[in-house]
Amino acid sequence: MTDTLTKLTNQGLGKTVAVRLGLPRPALLRRYAEGQDLLDGPAAVGSIGDGPVAASATAIIAASGANVVAATADSTYADKLAAVVYDASGARTLDQLEALRATLGPAVKALGKNGRVIVIGTPPAELDDPEAAATQQALEGITRSIGKELRAGGTANLLWVAGEAQGDSAVLAAPLRFFLSSRSAYVSGQPVLVREGEIPDVDDWHHPLAGEVAVITGAARGIGAEIAKVFARAGAKVIVVDIPAAGESLAKVANGIGATALQLDVTAADAGERIAAAVAQVGDRLDVIVHNAGITRDKMFVNTDESRWGSVLDVNLQSQLRMNKVLLDPSVAGGLRDGGRIVSVASISGIGGNRGQSNYAASKAGVIGLVRSLSQELADRRITVNAVAPGFIETEMTAKIPLATREVGRRLNSLLQGGQPVDVGEAIAFFAEPGSAGVTGQVLRVCGQSQLGA
Amino acid sequence: MTTRDVVIVGGNRIPFARSGGKYLKASNQDMLTATIDGLVARFGLQGERLGEVAAGAVIKHARDFNLTREAVLGSHLAPQTPAYDVQQACGTGLETAILVANKIALGQIEAGIAAGTDTTSDAPLAVNDDLRRTLMELNYAKTPQQRLKALTKVRPNQLAPEQPQNSEPRTGLSMGEHMALTAKEWGITREAQDELTLRSHQNLAAAYDRGFFDDLVTPYLGLTRDQNLRADTSLEKLAKLKPAYDKGNPDATMTAGNSTPLTDGASAVLLSTREWAAERNLPVLARFVDAETAAVDYVNGEEGLLMAPAYAVPRLLARNGLSLQDFDYYEIHEAFASTVLSTLAAWESEEFCKGRLGLDAPLGSIDRSRLNVNGSSLAAGHPFAATGGRIVASLAKQLHEKGSGRGLISICAAGGQGVVAILEATK
Structure with missing residues (x-):
């Protein structure tokens, strides 16, 4: 049930006219089909400091078969990126957010169609220091704003990973994969909290509910x-x-x-x-x-x-x-x-x-x-x-x-x-x-x- | 030779519609397919190969020569499920259940569907015999001259179509006219017929209200309850209706209220061995115990057209060592209120039981509070071949709800026939 405007402005004459007139052009969103690759291009992963979650994120994306490149302030990207994952969970001072700005900016610019921006943070409620909590809370404002600026079907979401779960790649895999994938086509600007949990081995990501x-x-x-x-x-x-x-x-x-x-x-x-x-x-x-x-x-x-x-x-x-x-x-x-x-x-x-x-x-x-x-x-x-x-x-x-x-x-x-x-x-x-x-x-x-x- | 237990897993039907009502545009095949598919959905039988599907329709188009098989092919059952058509007038639905049950009991199949469908809204209209003969002649004509000669025989009066008749070919009397004769013979009063009718409507409405049909009926074409159901009818309203049969007679008793109207609908029942049901974690509602059919010579006036069940039941009871009082539920098909009452009167009559059935004593009376407890055909309507499946599934569920006991089914059919059966709660 695609609406008429989306259909009209994405093809042929309708597209030309819409571009000339500056009409809004809703993107045709990439959606999931059974067996689809997690990403249809490389993902860039960066972090503030060591980024306790970045290594897990890299491993999860690599395991899906997608190419992972490092996101740093001086990175240049040869190919359009399908996703950028930025681990800001280690940030404790407002000054550290400058590293985020400097790294995330070029990566977001390099995103292709239906690009994904995922910021990882530490739940502010876990932090006693006011500046640390403020720094983490700032991530929500950043992510939501990027979500509003993205075009061509791009989304930006925030994963709050509880301290106890930050070293655990098993607990991160399903949420990270969901927000990277086309299954979250219509989810943007949203924070989700990930805690510790008992995660069974997942063999088949395309049939996670098999037998249930x-x-x-x-x-x-x-x-x-x-x-x-x-x-x-x-x-x-x-x-x-x-x-x-x-x-x-x-x-x-x-x-x-x-x-x-x-x-x-x-x-x-x-x-x-x-x-x-x-x-x-x-x-x-x-x-x-x-x-x-x-x-x-x-x-x-x-x-x-x-x-x-x-x-x-x-x-x-x-x-x-x-x-x-x-x-x-x-x-x-x-x-x-x-x-x-x-x-x-x-x-x-x-x-x-x-x-x-x-x-x-x-x-x-x-x-x-x-x-x-x-x-x-x-x-x-x-x-x-x-x-x-x-x-x-x-x-x-x-x-x-x-x-x-x-x-x-x-x-x-x-x-x-x-x-x-x-x-x-x-x-x-x-x-x-x-x-x-x-x-x-x-x-x-x-x-x-x-x-x-x- | 030992036989195996046959169980009823469940059933499905579409709400019954009044003729020319909600199902005006539905064919027998449409209704049967939807009904089978509803059963498939209820029990997760998608892609399942069943031993067989037996079904039928009383009023059938010539094109529907393979009605049941076509319905199976259009359903979500495995296309490898064989099917065949059965026709035994209003006994069709119950007869299909007997056929499937017997094959299961004999070990020939493990599970099957017994079903029936009928529509008088999509009834076949045939060209009349005169025109048909002319057209056949035209078909076989070899030369233009012969063709022309054949065509000259067409007359305007031949264009009137031939409609299916609701009358007995051998007597020319309609079923209602036959029933009126029997009702008179047994002295069945208008009041007694109206009371039975009222109870049918009240029982059916109450059953719907308490959700009894939630897992027995799947809505179809916007109809969610039987269209004929009048939950608010009363003895006063029924008493106002004019007689529909034996019209000239001031003592006529049968009206449109206490007779079933022409109805469209379909029903299906899933039968299997206990093991087949257990392997699939499916419920078992009741056991299909035994069945009997009988026929009477109504042509020479020896017996009423719809009295055959009165003969079938005592034979079934004798074979199973049961008395008429050994039942917790009686499902006597309400072709007419007077059919039920005449049958009960016959079983109570010493003269009838001794004279015509050759018994030593009358079968006796039944506890009327056990009769058609969730309504029957007067309220639900009676799409001929679909009535058997409606009753088997409902009775099986009643027995399952009660958790014990047995039930008797009695269905009269055109041609002076009767089909009866016993179901029993499973432990």
Whole structure:
């Protein structure tokens, strides 16, 4: 569902005219196809000082088969770079940021299409010294600004790597690979925190979920259906769930990817039990639950009645609490295993609020609160809990928004376009990967660095 | 020779639509394919090669000579799954289950799908016999003169198409007219028929409301519940309906309310051995125990057209050493409310059981609270060949929910036939 402007301004006459008139030209984003190389060009890696993470990053990129070159202040680049990774985690004084400026600048300039900028920092909260914390916090401002300046589908993101995890290349591999790859095509300007975690060996980066059982709610259409496809592609045995009334399209989704269809209203009192029973049929444990089911009942706050208020909160939030309670009970057959994954779909409405969506924003902000709290509670069981907050995604739902409003939502971001449902699926699958064990309690925006809710 | 246990893994159907309703543009093949695909999705059978798929339609286009196989090829089952068509009027759906079950019991196949579909919205219209003969003659004509001669025989009145008839070829009476005769014979009142009808609607609506059909029905073409279901009907509303059969008679009892309407739909049931289900971690809802078919001589007026199940059931009971009261659920197909009531009256009648069935005593009455507990054809509708699959899957789930006991299925069919079966909860 590529929008007309993106299509028009990327080819033939439309391109010529757009360039002459100075019209915005949204880039055609590189997206993932099974077996695709991590990068389609060399990556430059640099650091402030020794850069405790730079060596890991170099090894991870080299292992993917990509060429790695050193990024220094006097580097010149023969080929267009596919990515630049800059380890600033060792920076403790503001003066050291000059090294970042001097090195990162030429490297960013050398980026080709769909270039990736990844800055690595130390979480400021770990640092006692105010200047050290300020220096690290500055990285967020730098990364977000670069994200806004990049063109041609480029993205810039920040990985906060906790001190305990800085020497561990295993824990960095999945997050770094995600942000380098085309799977993060619509993610820009976002920070993600990586902690220590138990990481199994990953043999097959193209099928990280091989053999896992995943349940996706709200999967009959739109974003949910695309999440299911991404999970199936990644090797998971998928159970797709949606309300009985959506059964016809749910069956089509299931049959398209070899999944099992479960017609179920997630607000049913026994929804958790029925999901567990379905899981017990395809395997003995649940590895991943994706809470995607959601509804909107938009009205101005003052006109929102009890039913609009209650139904949105029940479907989008309360149902997750109820299902989690059952699925997290170790005595339930088909419940979530220790080391499993919970991923919820939030929204940028839940971060920034939205006119006419107080009920929806309440539920989605609630999801963020839930994720942050539950991730701590379940840390002992090595279950990670994360959320993805989509921005403007091209779906049947957003296609119904009036043109002018739709165009604003679509263009008001660094990539000048709406995201695809698959972009949300990729981010959710990233959280679900075994390699993402060090990532929990995070809310990742998939919004093309939208200015809404920022 | 020992036979193997046959179990029902589950079922799927599309909501039944009133004739000329939501499925106006759907063919039998469309509906059957969607229904099989819904079953495939429910149990993750994509690419699976099953022993066979047996299905049928009562009203079928000539082009659908290989209806079931074509539906399988259009589905997500492995194309190596064989299939064949069956037709035994309204008994088709249950008969396919018997055929598949028997092959499983004999060890010939491990798993199969029994299904049925019917549409009266996409019914075949044939050219009438006069025109057909003329056209055949034209087809075989060798010279232009012969062709011209054949064409001169075409008359305007030959252009009227021949429609499929809902009447018995040997009596010329419609099914309802036949049933009216039987209802009169057994003295079935209008009130009793309307009460049974009301309960069918109420039971079906309650079953939908409690989510009973969540894993039995997959919506189709925008329809999520059976279109004929009137959750808000009442005895008062039913009492207002005018008789639809035996119209001149002031004592006529059968109306459009207490008779099933023409309906479009399809259903499918997955049967297998216990081992096949266990290997795939699939559920086992019930065991398919035994079945019996019977036929009566309605042509010479010896017995009512739809009374054959009254004969089939006692033979099935005797073979299994059971009494009529040994069941937790009775699923008696509601072709008409009076069909169910006449059948029950016959089993209670000493004269009938001794005289016609040759038994020592009447079979007796049943606990009516165990009859069609999740609704039946009066509420759901009755796409002829799809009714058997609807009942088998629903009864299997009822038994699974209860966790014990057995259920009796009784389905009457055109041509004076009846197909009956026993299901049992699995331990």
